[in-house]
Structures are given as structure tokens and as C-alpha cells.
Amino acid sequence: MSEPDAAAAPKRPLLPRLIHRFSVLILLVWLGLTAIVNLAVPQLEAVGKARSVSMSPSDAPSIEAIRHVGQVFKEFDSDNAVTIVLESDKPLGDEAHQFYGELMKRLSADTRHVAHIQDFWGDPLTAGGSQSADDKAAYVVVYLVGDNETEAYASVHAVRHIVDTTSPPRGVKAYVTGPSALNADQAEAGDKSIAKVTAITSLVIAVMLLFIYRSVVTAFLVLIMVGIDLGAIRGTIAFLADRNVFSLSTFATNLLVLLAIAATTDYAIFMLGRYHEARNAGEDRETAFYTMFHGTAHVILGSGLTIAGAMYCLSFARLPYFNTLGPPCAIGMLVAVFAALTLGPAVLAIGSFFKLFDPKRRLNTRRWRRVGTAIVRWPGPVLAATCVIAFIGLLALPSYKTTYDLRKFMPASMPSNVGDAAAGRHFSRARLNPEVLMVETDHDMRNPVDMLVLDKIAKNIYHSRGIEQVKSITRPLGTTIKHTSIPFIISMQGVSNTENMQFMKARMDDMLIQVKAMDVSIATMHTMYELMGEVIDNTVDMDHLTHDLSNITNTLRDHIADFEDFFRPIRSYFYWDKHCYDIPVCWSIRSIFDMIDNVDQMSEKLEYLVTDMDILVKLLPQMRAQIPPMINTMTIMRDMLVVWHGTLQSFYDQSDTGSKDPGAMGRVFDAAQIDDSFYLPQSAFKNPDFQRGLKMFLSPDGKAARFIIALEGDPATSAGIARVEQIKDEAREAIKGTPLQGAAIYLGGTAATFHDIQEAATYDLLIAGVAAISLIVIIMMLITRSVVAAAVIVGTVLVSMGSSFGLSVLVWEDILGIELYWLVLAMSVILLLAVGSDYNLLLISRLKEEIGAGLNTGIIRAMAGTGGVVTAAGMVFAVTMSLFVFSDLRIIGQIGTTIGLGLLFDTLIVRSFMTPSIAALLGRWFWWPQRVRPRRRAGCCGPTDLAGWFVPCCCRPTAHRPPGTGAMASVPVEPHQRCRRPTRRHPGRSTTPTIRTPPADATGKPGTPTRTRALTDPRPEGALRRASRTRRARIPRHRECHTGAHDAVSTAVRAPAGGAADPRRLRDLPAGTRAAGRAVPGAGIRVGQHRRRRRCRGR
Incomplete structure (x- = not known):
């Protein structure tokens, strides 16, 4: 290896170099993105309300059963229902019924939100089934419109508005409860809690960060990063949900917020922890940045992908409680990871430039x-x-x-x-949360045969364990219809006869009253006959007088006609004068002439009256002649009625002697409510009350029957859930071998859901x-x-x-x-x-x-x-x-x-x-299938440039190389110096603390005193010195040599290749320096902990 290669700085990875170089731009981009997604779309809570989905599993058999029941009965097509409860401090009376009627009227008019009202309390026939035993409370089930949460919640709020705006009578209160109302309140409580929990979480995290880092600035910057990340995550999820990419729920919005806060805070702690560790190891800020990114990027990426992937696996679930969590939380975590790998290092790079993230204290490891x-x-x-x-x-x-x-x-x-x-306070928990069972067949069940089978189904379910009440067409109030047992019907035959005899006895008494009334009528007829004779005589006299009056009137008319002929010219004057109405004398004389004209009319009318009187004189004798036959007929009827009464009295006396309490057996069966002998005759189907019950419990075509089942105890428990299969089994057993065998059975309700x-x-x-x-x-x-x-x-x-x-x-x-x-x-x-x-x-x-x-x-x-x-x-x-x-x-x-x-x-x-x-x-x-071997220590089993306190036992002595000839200069080691350690327990070697103050620098600033330890060793003096042009490095107190009975810490200071570096302080060491036991080309300090026995094995 050449000297230039050894001295060359390692090449930085591309991604951290780009982040470090464009850190300010990255921060601005994230700030802009967060602002855009939070301003361009509504907030997450608002979007959650608008895009929420129903938490009910729409493809569950119970939900499909409830919807099918509503469709068959042509009532509703959703599982969205609430219960309105009326409560009073006294028994509900007429005022409560009037209030209830007004409430039902307003609810029925709101067809936009209300689909159907199961009005049992409004019908006297079924009111007892919806009223409490103390008569102080009643309830009604209202089915609402809406399959998703948004429509369902709107319907719930509409019903509550109607109930709140309808004035109840004094002492009566109305409440809206039920499954849909609970879900609506749950969503509202969850939305309101997000802000409160987020504020408390931010405060607690701030306190914990202050405790961890002992720096207000560091804690504040971490909170700023978390806030930007949270804003970006909330805005991104709100934007995607607003575009119908996925739906939201109360659980999704709540868990997403705290999961984002916790994960982004964790990632910031990971980065700061590794950055502080690198700074404490002596690396400069830029090198510590790259060390941090190298040590945490893959961990953050793996952690984020793990959380995002695991959360996305929830989208494979069928329940909306789970699958609504998958996409939002997964995408939110991906945004958090992307922000942690870009925004976090960018903020760290900016803050480190201003020395804001430097550790305030050394971590005690x-x-x-x-x-x-x-x-x-x-x-x-x-x-x-x-x-x-x-x-x-x-x-x-x-x-x-x-x-x-x-x-x-x-x-x-x-x-x-x-x-x-x-x-x-008035009903059991199961009464307001019943199960609904429907039996659907291919024929009309409105006949006595199928009624027996339907009652058998209700009887089997009712007599099974854990069932409190069953309502059906044969049990509209939860118990068997009164007077429908065969023993009662048989006993009622005698009761009917007895009741008929009582009716006949009453009618016989009426016959005696009628005889007395007929006697009065006969006497009255005799009186009328006598009076009619007098009326005829008077009528004849009146006829004669009328004839005389008519003659007189005719004579008067003739005389007046003669007078009128003489005075006609004068009369014409009075009628021609236009001012006659204004002259009293004129008007009076004219009125006399008008009266003369009326005499003619009176004469004509008397002629008609004379004719009518002549007819009346002829008819009255004929009418009087009809009264005697009528008297005879009524006398005969009275005598026959007396005879018929005597005959019936004899028959009644005989029947009453043979019938003593014929309905005793029927009353006993009714009181015992034994349903083993149920029978409903065909005549019952024409009963108006029974026909009202048919509309409630049988579908309009008669091919489906509905049963409302109340469990014992709370249906929303494991015990209540265990009754679901039991109810289905009992229904199947009941229809086995009957005309309804093979009928479809549907079960819905709280426990079934x-x-x-x-x-x-x-x-x-x-x-x-x-x-x-x-x-x-x-x-x-x-x-x-x-x-x-x-x-x-x-x-x-x-x-x-x-x-x-x-x-x-x-x-x-x-x-x-x-x-x-x-x-x-x-x-x-x-x-x-x-x-x-x-x-x-x-x-x-x-x-x-x-x-x-x-x-x-x-x-x-x-x-x-x-x-x-x-x-x-x-x-x-x-x-x-x-x-x-x-x-x-x-x-x-x-x-x-x-x-x-x-x-x-x-x-x-x-x-x-x-x-x-x-x-x-x-x-x-542990690392299989990898083959892991410890790396060869620098300077061990090969040439070394160690020039410090000691040489490990496995180091081979090599020829001395002059300083500057290469990176691998070393000093000779004598054989007796192997496996010797500079420990506090070794008597031959000791360390002496020395305080050294370096000269002032070029600006005149005095040097910082450093504390060093000089080793006293019997080895040659050259072995205790560094290679040429090097000085002893300061050994921090936490890096001093410590040992126990078997362990020791060895410290070696390596001379730089060029001999020009002065590693006086740890933070001034070159960028290639590493702590924790690596040999890195260049200069630095190497601290290693090892077991004495293992290190001396090569001896």
C-alpha cells in the first residue's frame, strides 16, 4: 500500500453527500410540501368524517341476514338502526302517547334519513311487548338510511335533531341510543380526542427529550422535525383519502397520528444517538454526520419497511376495523421513513453547522x-x-x-x-339488542298447518338455554297467545253454551218487558180510536163553515169589482203619478186599491180549501175503521210472546242445571302458559287484530316469518355469542320433517354480528x-x-x-x-x-x-x-x-x-x-449461513506501527523502519516483553499523570492544558517514545486502563503515516479515526477490551 493511498480520505456515499450538500433545500422542500398538503385539502379529521366507512362487516352472514329481512318485508335495506327510549317518572299516559305520536309523525315524514319504524308501542295489540313492566318506559326501533359511516352518522344526527326539537310533556324524556348511535358517538369522541392526546404527547415527549439531551435547543429541534413529519403524514393521508384512494375510520386516524409521532421521534433519537457517539469518539461534525448516516440509515429503512409492511398486511383482512388501518398507516410510515432519511439528516447537517447538536455531556456506557x-x-x-x-x-x-x-x-x-x-333502568340489555331470525320458504304460510310449525320453532328456541323471550306471529308479546291451547278450545265449547244461555236468559227478560210495552200500546190504540171519532165530527163542521166562507168571499169580490169599475180612472192617476211615493195621502189611497186586488186571491184560495176539506171528510172515517184490526193483532202477539217466554224459561232451567264452570280447564292451561297443545283455527286469520300481527311478523306474500329473540344477559359477551349457533340449530331441528323442511334460515342481531x-x-x-x-x-x-x-x-x-x-x-x-x-x-x-x-x-x-x-x-x-x-x-x-x-x-x-x-x-x-x-x-x-471470523487486529501477526505503551502478545517483532518510510513503522520488541500489560496491578509498570500546556497559537490564544499519563517501563527509552515528529496523545479519563481479575483494557496510540499530525485532543483527530477497536489507516486511538487468557493463547 502506497503512502498516498493510505493518507487519502475515504470516498463518501452519494446519498449522504447529496443530503449534506442540499440540506437547506431539502428542509425548504419538506416545509413547502407540508404546507401545501395541509392547506390544499381539509384536515385529516374532516376528511375522516367525509370518507369514513361502516365498521360493520358488510359481507358477514348476520349483516346480510338483517338486510335480507328488511328487503323481504319491504321495510329497509341497511343494518343502520337506532332505538328511541321514552322514560317518565310516572306511568306513561295519554300525554306521552300524544308526544310519541307526534314524534312518529315527524320521523315518518323524514324519508331522507328514516327507512322504517318498527312501531310496536303505537299499536295496542303489541304495545305490551315494547313497554316496561312498571309502565314508565317504552321504546321503538327506527331503521335509518345509509350503509357507510358518513350517511349513517348523518341519519343519526337527523333523528336526534327531531327528538330534541319535539317538546315532550312534563316528566317525560326521550333518548336516542342503539348500535348506530353508539358508533356515531364513538367517532365523535375519537375525533375530539386526537387533538388532546396529540398535545399531551407533544408535552411529554418534550420533557423526555430534555431529560435525555439536557438541551432545550436539541429538544426543540427534534420536536420541530417531528412536527414537520407529522404534518406531512397527516396532509398526505388526508389528500389521498380525499381523492378516494382509500377510506378512513376513527381507529385509523387515531393510531396513525400517535404511530407517526412515536416512530419519527424514535428515528430522530437513533440519529442523534449515533451522531453524539461519533462526536464523543473524537470525530469532527461532518465525519460524525456520515458515521450517523452509515450506522442508522439501514436500521431506519428496515424498521420503517417492517412497520409499513406489517400494517399493510392488515389490508388483507375482511373486517373494516383492520383493513381500514392498512393503507393509511402503511403510507404514513413510508412518508415517515422517507422524511427520516432525508429531512432528519438535513436538519442534523444544518444544526451541526451551527453547533446545535453537539453533545452536552458524555454518555456513560x-x-x-x-x-x-x-x-x-x-x-x-x-x-x-x-x-x-x-x-x-x-x-x-x-x-x-x-x-x-x-x-x-x-x-x-x-x-x-x-x-x-x-x-x-327498565329493560334488560337483551331487550333493546335482540336477535332477528327469519324462516323463508316457497309457499304462503298463512294457514293453521304452518302456524303449528312456526310455533314449534319459537317453542324450541324459547326452551333452549340462555333465551329470555321469543316474539313471533304465535307469540306477539313473547308468550303464547291466550286461549290458543287445545284444552282451552275444548273447554270453551261448554263456556260458549253457558254464555249463550246467559244471553238467552237476558233476552227472555226482555220478552216480559216487551209484553208490558205491548199492553200499553193496545190501550193507547183504544184511546186513539175514540178520539178519532171526535176528530171526524169536528172535521165535518169545519167543512160546512168553509163552504159558507167561500160564498161570502165571492159576493164581496163581486161588489168590489163594481166599485173598481167606477173608480178605475182615479186609480190610474195614483199609479201614473211618479211622485206618489213621496205624497202620504197618495200612497195611502194606492195601498187601498192594492188590498182590493188581494180579495180576488183570497177567494181563489178558499175554493181550493173547500175541495181539500171535502176529501178529508171522506178519508177520516176510513182511517178510523183500521184501528180495531190493529188492536186485535197486537193482542194476539202479546199472548204468543207470553207463551214463548214460558217455553224458553223451561229450557233455560234445564240447561243451567247441567253446566257448572265449564271453562275451568281452559283457565288452568292459560294460567300455566303451557304451549304443548297450540292450535290456531282458520277463523283466526279473519280476525282484524290477528291480521295486524301478520303484517308485523309475516312478509307481505306470507312466504317468510320473522322471530324477535331476546337473550338472557348481555348479548355482547362471549356467553351471548355462544347462543348464535344454538338458535340456528334449534330452528333447523324444529322444521325437520315438517312442511317447512328445507326452508332458508337467516339470523341477525347483536350477538350474531x-x-x-x-x-x-x-x-x-x-x-x-x-x-x-x-x-x-x-x-x-x-x-x-x-x-x-x-x-x-x-x-x-x-x-x-x-x-x-x-x-x-x-x-x-x-x-x-x-x-x-x-x-x-x-x-x-x-x-x-x-x-x-x-x-x-x-x-x-x-x-x-x-x-x-x-x-x-x-x-x-x-x-x-x-x-x-x-x-x-x-x-x-x-x-x-x-x-x-x-x-x-x-x-x-x-x-x-x-x-x-x-x-x-x-x-x-x-x-x-x-x-x-x-x-x-x-x-x-447466530450468523448462519454467514461465516463470521474476527478481523485480524492491526499490527497483530504482521508488521505494526505501534509506538505507544505496549505491544500485544501476538505481535511479531519486526525490523525497525525509520519514520516516514511507510505507514507500517514499528519498534523492536524483545521476547520477554510479550504478554505484558500496563495495568495498575503490574508492579513493573506504572503511569504518572502529567499536565502539559502547549504554546499559544498564531492568534495569541493560549493553549488548553491537557492531562497525560507517562508510562514507567523497564523497556528501552525509545520504545516509550513515539515515532519521529509525534507527541503523546491525551488519554481521557474514561479511556484510562481498568482491569479486573481476568479482564484488562489496553490502549495503544498509533503514529500517523506522515508524522505531522498532533492528535492532542480527540475531536481534532483525522476523519478516518474510529473508536471501539478498529485499525484504520492514518492516525488515531484504538481502545480494546479483551480477555487475558485468550490474548495469551498464542504464547
Whole structure:
């Protein structure tokens, strides 16, 4: 090797050189991009509301069943429903019914948001099934329009607006609750919690960064980087979601924000940790920048790809809870990785130029070296101890219980929870969340035969375990219709006869009353006959008088005619004068002439009256002659009625003697409510009340029957979910061998939906977990180039995941007494798989760099180099995720704390003890199929240029080369000097501290005093001096020689090739210098830790 080649600086990689050169431009580009994506599109929360999807699995059998029921009954076509609960402090009366009617009227008019109202309480026939036992509460189910969350939430808000704006009577309150109302409140609570949790997280991270770096400027710059990254991620996801690239959900927006904050903060800590380590090792700022990029870029890339890939595997899931997390979180992590690899180094380059990121203190790696040394010495016991700790968490897993009740994980002040609490005071939990079973066949079931089969289905389901109530066409109120048992029908035959006899007895009494009335009528007829004779006599007299009056009138008319002929000229004067109306005398005389004209009219009318009187005189005698026959007829009817009454009285006396309480048997069967002998006659189908029931429980064509089933206890539990298959089995058994055999059975409802979710979650967890594990193994293999190392990383992550979830069960269920929501397990597993391999990857990547010093030495150095950084990053990530506990959604809090516990366990146990102990136990097999050998130490087993305190035992003595003849100058070593170490325990050698003040520099500034140690050694004086034109380097206190019984730290100072450098202070060393035991061409300090026995093996 020539001297120019040895002295030449190593060539920098292209990417870090470009980032370092264009750091300001990169920062401006990121700032502009963040501003554009946040100003050009709405905020993430607004886009989440506009592009949200329904959390219900649309292809689940239960959801399809509910929709099919609505379509068959022509009522609704979605699974979106709410329950309106009416509660009063006294029994609901007419005012409550009026309020309810007004409410139903307004809801029915809103066809844009309301699809169907299941109005049981409005019909007296079924009102009892929707009213509480104390009559103080009632409910109605309202099916809404909307299949996705945006439309569904709009419908929920519309119904709430109608309920809030309808004035209830005094003492009556109306609440809107139900599944859709709970989901709407959940989304609202999640959106409101994002800002609060983000603010708390930022504050906590700022405090932790101040504690880690002891620098306000450093913490502030890190927060600035995280803020830019978070803004870019939020804006990018909002932009893509706004363009319908993917949909969002409440869980996606919440997890994305905190995951982005935690990951970007971790990556910043990784970079700053490696940068500070390089600066503490004496590298200048530019060299430390390249060292940082070389040591962390692949780790950040692998970590980001692992998280992004694992999150994207959720898109393979079927449940919207999971597949809506996949694309946004994966793309968000890709943006975070791209920002960490470009923006992070750019900000670091800019800040390092202004000396803003220089370490304020030296990191104490002594403790982590001791931990590494202990692991190397006792890997088996350390691994056993970590397995015992992990086993503590695993022991809690058998006690894991889950719940599907969303109410318990939302604030009690939410409107849906307030309404649910009101309903819980009067109804069981299952009454408001029933299961809906539909039996669909190919023929009309409105006949007595199929009614028997339908009642058998209801009876089988009702008598199975865990069922509280079944409503159907044969049980509209949840129990068998009264008076439909065969014993009751038989007993009712006698009851009918008895009732008929009672009716006949009443009618017989009416017959006596009628006899008395007829006697009165006969007497009245006799009186009328006598009075009619008098009327006839008077009428004849009137007829004579009328004739006389007519004659007189005619005579008067003739005399007046004579008078009128004489006075006609005078009369004409009065009628011709236009002013006659104005002259009283004229008008009076004219009125006399008008009266004379009326005499003519009166004469004519009297002629008509005379004619009518003559007719009346003829008719009245004829009418009087009809009364005697009528009297005779009524007398005969009275006598016959008396005879008929006597006959019926005899028959009644005989029947009453033989019928004593004929309905006793029917009343007993009704009271016992025994449904083994149900029968519905054909005549019942014509009953108007029964026809109203048919519309509620049978489809319009009669080919489908609906059953409403209420479970015992909460249907949103494992016990409630277990009843789903039981209900289906009972229905299938009931129709076996009947005319309905082969009918299609559909079941939907709360328990059925969660049953499908449970099965889908198991499938999704298996698919996403296997895909994520496979992807993580591939990424780890590509980075570590080792199958075993990748398997160890994934295996330890799985152990950490199981133990951390067990710890979560221990904390939440055993200590706090709160069951974990079903979503916690699945999401925690995927997220822990995604983020759990980061710290192991950083450790193993560093171990791969240090492996040249030996397997065990590499483990010690890797632990020392990454211990503080990984612990800080892990604590920040864990605390960030645990801050989800401040969210109003306790589900998010449980997920966050579970992930936080997993990260703490992974950081403090797995990465710190389990993984390195496994690596120490496996040795070189840990890197299989690679063949790993320690690199030959510089100057060992070959020519060396060591001119310092001592020469290792394996160094061969070589001929002395004059300084300047090459890079490999050395001094002769005597055989008796091998395997001798400058230790504090060696009596022949000692070090003497010396304070040296160099002369002032060119500007007149005095030199900085340095502390050195001179070695007292019996070797020749030349061996204690450096090569020509070199000076002794200052040995920092933390690099002084320390040793124990078996270990020692050896320090060697190498002379530069040209002999011109003055490595007086560590930060002034050339760019090629490396700490931690490498021999780098040029000049520098080499510090190595080794085992005495192994180093002396060559002796």
C-alpha cells in the first residue's frame, strides 16, 4: 500500500453527500410540501368524517341476514338502526302517547334519513311487548338510511335533531341510543380526542427529550422535525383519502397520528444517538454526520419497511376495523421513513453547522458494558431469567376475557350511553339488542298447518338455554297467545253454551218487558180510536163553515169589482203619478186599491180549501175503521210472546242445571302458559287484530316469518355469542320433517354480528399475522443476512408480544377489573409485530458492525453503543403509545397501553438481555449461513506501527523502519516483553499523570492544558517514545486502563503515516479515526477490551 493511498480520505456515499450538500433545500422542500398538503385539502379529521366507512362487516352472514329481512318485508335495506327510549317518572299516559305520536309523525315524514319504524308501542295489540313492566318506559326501533359511516352518522344526527326539537310533556324524556348511535358517538369522541392526546404527547415527549439531551435547543429541534413529519403524514393521508384512494375510520386516524409521532421521534433519537457517539469518539461534525448516516440509515429503512409492511398486511383482512388501518398507516410510515432519511439528516447537517447538536455531556456506557460483560459471561442464566420474567406475563393469558360491549369503553356522558342507562333502568340489555331470525320458504304460510310449525320453532328456541323471550306471529308479546291451547278450545265449547244461555236468559227478560210495552200500546190504540171519532165530527163542521166562507168571499169580490169599475180612472192617476211615493195621502189611497186586488186571491184560495176539506171528510172515517184490526193483532202477539217466554224459561232451567264452570280447564292451561297443545283455527286469520300481527311478523306474500329473540344477559359477551349457533340449530331441528323442511334460515342481531366478527377476527389475525411475520422475516434476513438472526428477532418479538399482552390482561382485568375489548388483541398483535423488531434490529445491526473484534467483544461493544439510545427511544415510543389512555375512547387506551407494555418489555428485557444472551449462546451459528471470523487486529501477526505503551502478545517483532518510510513503522520488541500489560496491578509498570500546556497559537490564544499519563517501563527509552515528529496523545479519563481479575483494557496510540499530525485532543483527530477497536489507516486511538487468557493463547 502506497503512502498516498493510505493518507487519502475515504470516498463518501452519494446519498449522504447529496443530503449534506442540499440540506437547506431539502428542509425548504419538506416545509413547502407540508404546507401545501395541509392547506390544499381539509384536515385529516374532516376528511375522516367525509370518507369514513361502516365498521360493520358488510359481507358477514348476520349483516346480510338483517338486510335480507328488511328487503323481504319491504321495510329497509341497511343494518343502520337506532332505538328511541321514552322514560317518565310516572306511568306513561295519554300525554306521552300524544308526544310519541307526534314524534312518529315527524320521523315518518323524514324519508331522507328514516327507512322504517318498527312501531310496536303505537299499536295496542303489541304495545305490551315494547313497554316496561312498571309502565314508565317504552321504546321503538327506527331503521335509518345509509350503509357507510358518513350517511349513517348523518341519519343519526337527523333523528336526534327531531327528538330534541319535539317538546315532550312534563316528566317525560326521550333518548336516542342503539348500535348506530353508539358508533356515531364513538367517532365523535375519537375525533375530539386526537387533538388532546396529540398535545399531551407533544408535552411529554418534550420533557423526555430534555431529560435525555439536557438541551432545550436539541429538544426543540427534534420536536420541530417531528412536527414537520407529522404534518406531512397527516396532509398526505388526508389528500389521498380525499381523492378516494382509500377510506378512513376513527381507529385509523387515531393510531396513525400517535404511530407517526412515536416512530419519527424514535428515528430522530437513533440519529442523534449515533451522531453524539461519533462526536464523543473524537470525530469532527461532518465525519460524525456520515458515521450517523452509515450506522442508522439501514436500521431506519428496515424498521420503517417492517412497520409499513406489517400494517399493510392488515389490508388483507375482511373486517373494516383492520383493513381500514392498512393503507393509511402503511403510507404514513413510508412518508415517515422517507422524511427520516432525508429531512432528519438535513436538519442534523444544518444544526451541526451551527453547533446545535453537539453533545452536552458524555454518555456513560460503563453500565451497559457491564451488562454486556455479564451477558457474555453467563448467557444461559441470563436467558433463563428473562424467560422467567416473560413467563410471568404468559401466566396471565389463561385468565383473558373479552367483551364486545362498546358502552363500557365510552364516556358515560355521551348521548347514547345516557339513553342506554335510561333503558337499563327498565329493560334488560337483551331487550333493546335482540336477535332477528327469519324462516323463508316457497309457499304462503298463512294457514293453521304452518302456524303449528312456526310455533314449534319459537317453542324450541324459547326452551333452549340462555333465551329470555321469543316474539313471533304465535307469540306477539313473547308468550303464547291466550286461549290458543287445545284444552282451552275444548273447554270453551261448554263456556260458549253457558254464555249463550246467559244471553238467552237476558233476552227472555226482555220478552216480559216487551209484553208490558205491548199492553200499553193496545190501550193507547183504544184511546186513539175514540178520539178519532171526535176528530171526524169536528172535521165535518169545519167543512160546512168553509163552504159558507167561500160564498161570502165571492159576493164581496163581486161588489168590489163594481166599485173598481167606477173608480178605475182615479186609480190610474195614483199609479201614473211618479211622485206618489213621496205624497202620504197618495200612497195611502194606492195601498187601498192594492188590498182590493188581494180579495180576488183570497177567494181563489178558499175554493181550493173547500175541495181539500171535502176529501178529508171522506178519508177520516176510513182511517178510523183500521184501528180495531190493529188492536186485535197486537193482542194476539202479546199472548204468543207470553207463551214463548214460558217455553224458553223451561229450557233455560234445564240447561243451567247441567253446566257448572265449564271453562275451568281452559283457565288452568292459560294460567300455566303451557304451549304443548297450540292450535290456531282458520277463523283466526279473519280476525282484524290477528291480521295486524301478520303484517308485523309475516312478509307481505306470507312466504317468510320473522322471530324477535331476546337473550338472557348481555348479548355482547362471549356467553351471548355462544347462543348464535344454538338458535340456528334449534330452528333447523324444529322444521325437520315438517312442511317447512328445507326452508332458508337467516339470523341477525347483536350477538350474531359479534359472532361473525369473532370468526372474522380470528381469520384476519391469522392471515395478517402470518403475512406480517413472513414479511418481517424477509426484511430481517435482507438486513442481517442471517436466517438465524432473523428467526431470533421474530421469535423474541413473539415472546415479547405474548408476555406484554399477558401483562395487559394482568393490569386491565386482574387489577383494574375492566375487561379488554375484543379489538385490543388483534390490533395489539399486529402493531407489536410491526414495531417490536426495531430495537432488536438496531442491536443486531450494531453487533454486525462490531463482530470483527470477536463475538463476545462485539456483543459488549454493541450493548455499550446502543444501550442508552435504544432505551431512550423505547421509552419514548412506549410512553407515546401509552398516552392513548388519555383518549375518551377506552378502546384506544387499552390498545395503546398494551403496545406500551410490549415496547417496555421489548426494550428493557428482550433487547437488553434476551437477544444478546441468545447471540452469545449460539456464537457463530447466530450468523448462519454467514461465516463470521474476527478481523485480524492491526499490527497483530504482521508488521505494526505501534509506538505507544505496549505491544500485544501476538505481535511479531519486526525490523525497525525509520519514520516516514511507510505507514507500517514499528519498534523492536524483545521476547520477554510479550504478554505484558500496563495495568495498575503490574508492579513493573506504572503511569504518572502529567499536565502539559502547549504554546499559544498564531492568534495569541493560549493553549488548553491537557492531562497525560507517562508510562514507567523497564523497556528501552525509545520504545516509550513515539515515532519521529509525534507527541503523546491525551488519554481521557474514561479511556484510562481498568482491569479486573481476568479482564484488562489496553490502549495503544498509533503514529500517523506522515508524522505531522498532533492528535492532542480527540475531536481534532483525522476523519478516518474510529473508536471501539478498529485499525484504520492514518492516525488515531484504538481502545480494546479483551480477555487475558485468550490474548495469551498464542504464547
